[in-house]
Amino acid sequence: MCLYSRDMLKIILSELNHNLIWMKWGWTAWMFLYFMISGTHPLITVHQPPVLTAALGEDLIMPCHLNLSNEEKMTARPVLYWVHTDNEKLWVPSERYKRRVDLLDSDPLSLNKSIRLKNVQLADNGKYLCKVSVTMAGGKSFRMKGNGTLVMVYGNMTFGLTSHNDSLLQCEVNVTQGPGLVLSIFHNECKPQTVDSASGDTDAALPYVTLSETIPLRGGGKYECQLHLNENLIVESIFNYTPPESGVAVFPEPWFLYVALLLVPTTILLGLVTVLLINRP
Template identity: 40%
Template sequence: MQGFSRHEKMLLHVCFMVSAFCGGFPAARAEFSLQQPAVVAGPLGQDVLLPCQLLDSQHEKLLNQPVLYWEVDGKQLPFNENKTSSSFNKSIELKEVRWSDGGTYECKLSMRTDRRGSFRLKGNKTTLIVHDTMTFNLSSHHDSLLRCEVTVSQDPGLTLTLTRNGCVVQSSAPSERRAANGTITLSATVHLSGNGQYGCQLRLQDVLITSSSFHSQQAGRYQLQDERRRYSEPWLLYAGLLLVPALVLLAVVAAMLMCR
């Protein structure tokens, strides 16, 4: 910095630092990255897509076609007729998912760029929860209880939320029953307290997995039947009311006959 005084050199140095701090110079390079959803729910027997999106870099040049890998629970997932990939977004589609397909999936890419050379890029993992059809109906043991039940491949902290006319009446960790094949059946019950729309939702934190509803019109009928049992027809009273005039009439006729 020849030609500048000591004071001017210090001022230029301060301006340089402020310009760099405030973004006057190019920001750090944006690198390639993979994005995966935290949770994916898959109905048993249906096709399920596991998304994996490759975010491109503006400051790195890709030198080869990335090689796609998927791992499930730490083991490499082979591609076959039931597991196909999409080269456009690196996603994988599972055909007719089974209980054994539930687990933690991680998307990986082997790639080479002009800045970093060859390296492997990892996603942030996806939990696949396989579930069957949720049942939500009157309990077979008690006609005033609604029972919600669903079987899942695993339970990483699932909850069953029960509602009536949109208002939550119960939300807690459901009771569990584990089967021999490793699946878990979750269940919860709610009292049928009148006509209305009842709902049951299976959730993992804020993620809705599956749901079912029950519209109650039977509670009023049960209540009417209970009222009829409680207040049966007063047949004895009716008979007594009819019998009194008849007795009075007979007494009057007998008195008239005796007066003759």
């Protein structure tokens, strides 16, 4: 029994030693492969924000930053490309973007490749890619790109009493199509029940949709209309309402009385002038 146990122990130890040898060689192979790959592909990344919102007619900064590992050195100025997903070029600007795009950093060796898009229009919505071509030490050249930035544009927000019913409060805003945009109305920081809501039906002929909310007036106070992108507030408008006091009659201005009071002294003056002219020798 003891001999059998001793033999089994030898077999187990032999197997463990064999497995350890394979694990050692396996880790060595993986490390060798890692250093081979890291030696042929530089650690360069292009960072862009996933989503940006812009007000119609305003300027928009579109960030793009290059990150290089400490071991990597650029030997020439990187070549920058900013493109829309419909293949329109922002940089170098195509005719559509001519005189509307500037680089934030004019240093050709800067890692900041952000741009400013001027006078944003509704048609400027969509996804934009930042691409760069870089030349590293040793003459290696690479083309890298970010994950893209989705630009959503919103117009002027209107918020006030409806033209057909002064007991209803309506908020509207035109926005370009994109996920996560929500329009809401709050009364004294509470969300009242809406009587009409439009989430923005798609019309292929228009570059935007209209978001709309309508609520009944429920007493005085502060009403807020807010446009959110997910949890982030994009723009808001405030409507302060003071209801008329109950039991107090409101009379129209007595304009006829005002006119009569003005005409009486004028008439008397004209009569006196007429009498003086008649009795003049």
